[in-house]
Amino acid sequence: MNKVESWRWPEDRPQGTISPDDYEDRLGTITPMAYLPFGNGLSYGDVCRNDRGTLIDGARHGRILAFDPGTGVVTCEAGATLRDILVKAIPHRFFLPVTPGSGLVTVGGAVANDVHGRNHHARGAFGNHVRRLTLLRSDGERLVCSAEENAELFAATIGGMGLTGLILDAELQLIKVPSPHVQQHAIRFECLEDYFALIDRVGEEHEYSVAWIDQLASGRRTGRGVLWAADHADASCEYPDIPKGPKPSLPFSTPFNPLNSLTLKALNEYRFRREVRGETVSTVKWTSYFHPLDRLGAWHRLYGPQGPCRYQSVYPAENAEETTLRLLKTAREHGHASFLTALHRFGNAEARGLLSFPRPGFALTLDFANQGEATVKLLDALDRIAVETGGAVNPSADFRMSPAVFEASFPSWRKLEALRDPAMVSDFWRRTALALES
DSSP: OSSSSOOOOTTOOOTTTTTTHHHHTTTTSOOTOEEEEEESSSSSSSSTTTTTTTTEEGGGOOOOEETTTTTTTEETTTTBBBHHHHHHHHTTTOOOOOOOOOOOOOOOHHHHHHHTTTTHHOOOOOGEEEEEEEETTSSEEEEEEESSHHHHHHHTTTEEETTTEEEEEEEOOOOEEEEESEEEEEEEEEOOOOOOOOOOOHHHOSSEEEEOOOOOGGGGGOEEEEEEEEEEOTTOOSSOOOSSSSOOOOSSOOOSOOOOHHHHHHHHHHHHSSOOOSEEEEOOHHHHOGGGGSSSSGGGGGGGGEEEEEEEEEEEEHHHHHHHHHHHHHHHTTTTSSEEEEEEEEOOOSSSTOOOOOSSSSEEEEEEEEEEEHHHEEEEHHHHHHTTOOEEEEEEGGOOOHHHHHHHTTTTOOOOOOOTTTTTTHHHHTTTHHHHHH
């Protein structure tokens, strides 16, 4: 699969899915490896695909079941989106402790991929804030799972890519904030060395941080970019809490790739120069800071006929500067231009999930227009760098990782296989873990 077909806008549901109710009605006649839970399809690869089976459309069950405005504990069905939770919680001055770049991710998907945000150094990943969940196994058992009850299955479900059963609902602990919006500190740096010289201090001083990197810059400018650090603004912030109104959306894919090296060089120059030297402070709406991917509907169509391709790896802090330089250089040498290149500092919070991707170190994200075999060759080269340095490659952003790279990234995968619900499998799991088993 060289074309990434997993990413979908929520209105563009896959065909042939069944509801959780339909799945429950079939219990007792379930065929092994015939199903897979599906949220909103915002993964870039095949962790949310089961082309030989049937997808269970969890988004059909998306209710908020309970919310305590005193404690910030929310219980919801797995198909509720992160934005649904925020719309409910923000008027009471609660916010998600961890949120990825899109609010359209379902809670079930956030748990299954143990997603991270811009504050991993402060609060860990999404799974660190799940109090409990209800899991439906194909043998008909409904299991309440938490750190105290069915703890082994709880750990396998967080970051378990939907393979342990169908998540019915989850209970989350939100955080109290004075405002959902943020006070942002934009810090321009001239090269990658400058970034690493300031990131530890910034991480200690601020709740959130992420750096944009100019992947195409070379020579003395290699790794230049902007570090956006932030904290929640105070209660006097005047922006409306819940922005309303329609947003623009791309109606169709372009027949060519407009995000090529030539156009992105110009765009990157503009991105870099619009931030003045030093540090500037401004107030930014929560939707813009936390969910930039939601500002333009069906944005993935910008990447041309073969769609977007995301690559994300995490690697130890000890050699992070050198590793980042190697990854950036390799992408340039393979003739690929990344539209959005992000560098995150991951903290030391212990992952709740058995196969959680976030771990201490640094994570580099690269977004390319898919060029078929040329892109696969690049990604294989990036994999080698990540594994050589003791790092890992993110399954939720992958569509061709080799079994060997998967095993090097997640040496505990056999524990998940032992706990996998027999009814559940994904194309990713067939391609990696089950290939290692055979």
